[in-house]
Amino acid sequence: MNLTTPLGDEVLELRAGDRVTLSGTIYTARDEAHLRMMEEGIPFDPEGAVVYHCGPVVQDGRLVVAGPTTSARMNALTGFLIDAGVRALVGKGGMGPEVVEQLRGRAVYLALTGGCAASAAARMTLKGVYFEDLGMAEAIWVIEADRLPLTVGIDAHGGDLFEAIQQKAKTQFHQRFNIKQDTVS
Amino acid sequence: MMANPADTALSDALADATERALREAEIRLPPDVLAVLRKAAAAERDAIARRELENILENIALAEERHVPICQDTGVPVIYLTLPPDIGLSPGLFEGVREGVRRATATIPLRPNVVDPLTRENTNDNTGAGMPAAHVTPGDRLTVTVLPKGAGSENVSRLGMLLPSQAAQIPKFVTETMLLAGGKPCPPVILGVGIGGTFDVAAALAKEALLLPVDAMDGYEQELCDAVNALGIGPMGLGGDTTALAVKVKRADCHTASLPVAVNVQCWACRRATVEVNL
Numbered sequence: 001m002n003l004t005t006p007l008g009d010e011v012l013e014l015r016a017g018d019r020v021t022l023s024g025t026i027y028t029a030r031d032e033a034h035l036r037m038m039e040e041g042i043p044f045d046p047e048g049a050v051v052y053h054c055g056p057v058v059q060d061g062r063l064v065v066a067g068p069t070t071s072a073r074m075n076a077l078t079g080f081l082i083d084a085g086v087r088a089l090v091g092k093g094g095m096g097p098e099v100v101e102q103l104r105g106r107a108v109y110l111a112l113t114g115g116c117a118a119s120a121a122a123r124m125t126l127k128g129v130y131f132e133d134l135g136m137a138e139a140i141w142v143i144e145a146d147r148l149p150l151t152v153g154i155d156a157h158g159g160d161l162f163e164a165i166q167q168k169a170k171t172q173f174h175q176r177f178n179i180k181q182d183t184v185s
Numbered sequence: 186m187m188a189n190p191a192d193t194a195l196s197d198a199l200a201d202a203t204e205r206a207l208r209e210a211e212i213r214l215p216p217d218v219l220a221v222l223r224k225a226a227a228a229e230r231d232a233i234a235r236r237e238l239e240n241i242l243e244n245i246a247l248a249e250e251r252h253v254p255i256c257q258d259t260g261v262p263v264i265y266l267t268l269p270p271d272i273g274l275s276p277g278l279f280e281g282v283r284e285g286v287r288r289a290t291a292t293i294p295l296r297p298n299v300v301d302p303l304t305r306e307n308t309n310d311n312t313g314a315g316m317p318a319a320h321v322t323p324g325d326r327l328t329v330t331v332l333p334k335g336a337g338s339e340n341v342s343r344l345g346m347l348l349p350s351q352a353a354q355i356p357k358f359v360t361e362t363m364l365l366a367g368g369k370p371c372p373p374v375i376l377g378v379g380i381g382g383t384f385d386v387a388a389a390l391a392k393e394a395l396l397l398p399v400d401a402m403d404g405y406e407q408e409l410c411d412a413v414n415a416l417g418i419g420p421m422g423l424g425g426d427t428t429a430l431a432v433k434v435k436r437a438d439c440h441t442a443s444l445p446v447a448v449n450v451q452c453w454a455c456r457r458a459t460v461e462v463n464l
Contacts, residue, residue: 016234032305056295057257063250064294065257069336072368093337093368093422113237114337114371114421115454117257118242135307137296149240151233151423165424166367169416173364176415177357 006048203285234425265325368422
């Protein structure tokens with residue numbers, strides 16, 4: 001499926017593991033930007049918006065490289081965005097069970113290949129910035145994306161590819177090292 | 186600070202070498218890392234994992250073609266210097282390295298990543314109190330090795346003070362580190378494992394292990410790597426055969442009552458470069 005912002009109910013059709021592309025406006029936000037938005041409000045229209053967990057390298061008003069950062073750092077900072085109408089989060093590594101519940105019936109988590117910052121930037125144009133005083137990594141950069149290649153990591157129905165893989169890994173670990181399931185976290 | 190012209194020349198030469206090493210490391214992966222990534226992509230059986238590995242190989246090619254950093258987390262520079270007998274340890278050496286980091290930050294460019302640990306105020310040039318970390322060892326030639334280290338993988342690294350009777354538990358500790366990390370450190374990873382020494386030496390060994398070539402493993406390293414790959418976490422935690430590209434181990438002797446084990450997790454972008462300083 002090819003997604004274009006602003007997003008709507010089409011995200012509800014997606015299932016964990018699906019391949020999609022995403023085009024349109026996306027907003028970068030990391031730890032500091034989330035904290036600032038919780039205090040001062042969201043500086044962009046959140047309805048149907050896409051938040052990208054990313055702190056790019058910017059030089060002379062141009063995106064040099066812009067791959068995804070570890071999304072799990074934002075686990076406890078995400079609920080207000082989904083409540084405000086954000087329809088997709090883009091990042092890497094997946095998110096916690098509280099976010100899986102927050103996404104339910106409303107939004108999705110899309111995984112972009114971590115470290116692929118040059119190829120991501122090749123599909124992006126810088127359009128603007130909010131909270132620039134937070135610094136290059138933590139500011140909210142407004143980006144126009146052109147067909148970003150993504151995998152649905154968490155869908156709007158509780159489907160979580162990362163968690164499924166993690167459960168299998170845990171079982172494997174317990175078997176290999178002969179650990180009873182209830183003795184290890 | 187450096188009135189002595191010889192000191193200034195040394196400092197300038199180190200700044201230049203540090204900047205060049207960082208440029209090389211940030212833009213081009215070492216051949217051994219590229220080789221194991223290509224090998225993994227060819228062997229991978231999972232369709233999603235194959236696509237992730239193809240994305241990684243495309244990105245590496247694009248970074249080189251466009252002369253831009255491979256990843257936007259350009260890391261914090263970890264520096265290793267070798268000093269020949271005729272070059273003494275001096276403040277000018279360290280100032281040269283710091284100046285090289287500042288120049289590299291402006292010219293490559295690098296993301297300014299170094300902040301005060303509590304106020305989170307950014308120094309904006311990737312240097313700061315105690316940063317960059319610089320390790321010095323004796324050598325035949327004056328060289329600068331840089332290992333820019335990203336935070337996603339650094340944050341899931343782990344150190345355990347095992348008991349002397351728990352040597353057989355080391356594979357479990359290493360594998361558990363990856364299990365706890367999941368997709369967060371941008372797998373496929375390279376694990377640097379430090380065994381022995383003291384609390385601090387084990388961590389230093391684990392990081393130094395990341396400087397070793399990854400296209401060959403001994404039997405013990407292969408055993409650790411197989412255990413990690415059996416987890417099936419796969420590229421980016423989306424599942425697959427390739428969770429670790431390699432595990433590299435460095436050892437030191439230790440106290441008879443201790444068994445320190447450190448695991449330094451490194452994302453697939455194992456960036457490192459060495460430049461010889463010509464005076």
